[in-house]
Amino acid sequence: MTTLPAASADALAISQRLVHAIQAEIRQRGGWMPFSRYMELALYAPGLGYYAAGSRKLGAAGDFTTAPEMSALFGRALARQLAELLPQTANILYEFGAGTGKLAIDILSELQALNALPERYCIVDLSPDLIERQQHNIRQALPHLAERVQWLDQLPEQLDGVIIGNEVLDAMPCELIHWTPEPQQRGVALDGEHFVWADRAIEDPQLLQLAQAIEPRHNDYLSEISPANIGFIHTLAQKLARGAVLLLDYGFPAAEYYHPQRHMGTLIGHYRHHTVDDPFFLPGLMDLTCHVDFSAAAQAGIDAGLDLIGYTTQAQFLINAGITQLLEQLDPADAAAYLPHAAAIQKLLSPSEMGELFKAIGFGKGVSIDWSGFLRGDRCYTL
Template sequence: MTTLPAPSAEALVTSQALCAHIRQTITQAGGWIPFSRYMELALYAPGMGYYSAGSHKLGSAGDFTTAPEMTALFGRTLARQIAELLPQTGGTVYEFGAGTGKLAIDILTELEKLDCLPEHYIIIDLSADLIERQQTAIRSALPHLAGRVSWLSQLPDQLDGVVIGNEVLDAMPCELLHWTPEPLQRGVALDGDNFVWQDRPIQDPALQRQAAALNIQQAGYISELSLSNTAFIHTLARHLVRGAILLVDYGYPASEFYHPQRHMGTLIGHYRHHTVDDPFFLPGLMDLTCHVDFTAIAQAGIDAGLDLIGYTTQAQFLINAGITQLLGELDADDSASYLPVVAMVQKLLSMQEMGELFKVIGFGRGVSIDWQGFAQGDRCHTL
């Protein structure tokens, strides 16, 4: 059995304060909250949640590593796709959940090389701690471009440009359902001071409809359904007057997401580079995520009047957009710097690593439907 690293005393105090806050929330709600509410508090409770308490989340010292942290070629390749689209819009890049700011730095660096800098690069983030880190990193790496970057905590009234989000959808609170075989909403109750599962009949009509539409007859089947994901797409569409939406995340089409063999769902915790099955483990110190149902994402975009441009694997998108050409521009004779980059690119592209599990989906409004990233290997037919 793997022994997980112990948290610091300071971190443990934060987790205990969050647990007390969640217990109080459950009590005030009559003894039960839906899992989506628990996940929201665990991740975003002010000053205590995972994304708002100031812990180091990304990279080797954190809990997980994202593609931008692995190699600058990820962001530089995305920038090539952005450069194709940006001149067709009002010239702004909008990034959701920018992490450490590394993706913004790499995108801006490449766009400058391509002579296609945006008028504005707007980061929309809810974490004050991460915003502070982003500002420090961008000002240090790109002092001459820092004036183009600004931060918002909510959507502007209108979006006219290119919207990007890397691993944003998976961090949105999801509903947890348990089929018995009729679907019940799984929530969190208390047994003393401990959090425990408790199922209740679904009250939300929208959740009822979507759960019924899945037509799952398997008793004991547990899975997620994200109303937050689809609401996010509808909100983007409502604000997008012209431009493109490019989202990268891990997940499946509905036929794979709700496959009979995936009967325990996809909900997982990430703690110090370990995966944890128990979502009640050290609340506030562990990331909670669920995979993305890309069929639901695609349908939400279409229903909201967007053009579904393409859907493919991360590997195919990056190859289409030119990551191998960028790799070829590096100095192969400098093995000390070249070989680690090759290893990271291999991880981004490998079918056994991130290449197949991670997908890219694109939507447009008032822009060309021919995007370099989806030129080959489009999988929209699988949705």
């Protein structure tokens, strides 16, 4: 068994406070809470949750590394796609879950080089800690553009622009469903002071309908459903008067997501660059995530009136957007500058790394359906 890095005494104290808060809510609820609520508290409880406390989350010193942290060429390639779309809108860019601000920095830098800067770059994030880092990093890297960047604590009533989200859907609280073979909702109860699993009949009509529509073909099957993903896409669609939505994340179409061989689901924890199967491990200090059901995401967009523009692998999208040409612009003789980007692109594009598991999905309303990112290799037929 891998020995996980020890947490500091201060971090352990925060985790213990969160444990006590979750325990208290379980007792208030009569001894049980749905897993989605546990995940919401573990990630977002004010001052205590993983994304709401001050722990370092991204990069080599954090718990996981995202594509923007690996190479500026990721954001620069996305910017080429965004440059095609922004002029068809009110020229406002919205980013959800902006991490350290690295993606915003790279996108704005490339858009400036393309003479295609947005009027405003609006960031929507739930983490006070990350917002503070975003503000610092953007001011340091792009002082002349910092005034274009705004932080929103709620969405405007109407959106006219381009929306981008990298690894946003996977961080939304999911429901755990246990088919035996009838679907039941898995939740969290207490055995003394310890969190334990407990299944109950599904009471929510929407969740029951979603669960009954899935036929896992396995008598003891555990997986996730994300009403939060569906609700998020519905909200964007309702507010989007004109524009585009581009989401990148890891996941599968429904046929792969609920394949009989994937009978234990996709829920996983990330702690200091280790994967952890136990979601009750150090609440508040570990990221919790589940893969995205892109069939459900696509259907949510279509049901809400959006045009489904395309769906493909991250590798294909980035290649279509010109990431390999951007690499070719670097001087291979300058090994210190070239080799890290070349190694990062290998990870971003390789089928055995991020290239195949990560996907890109695009929606539009009142904009052209011809996006360069989906020009070749579109996989909408798999949804």
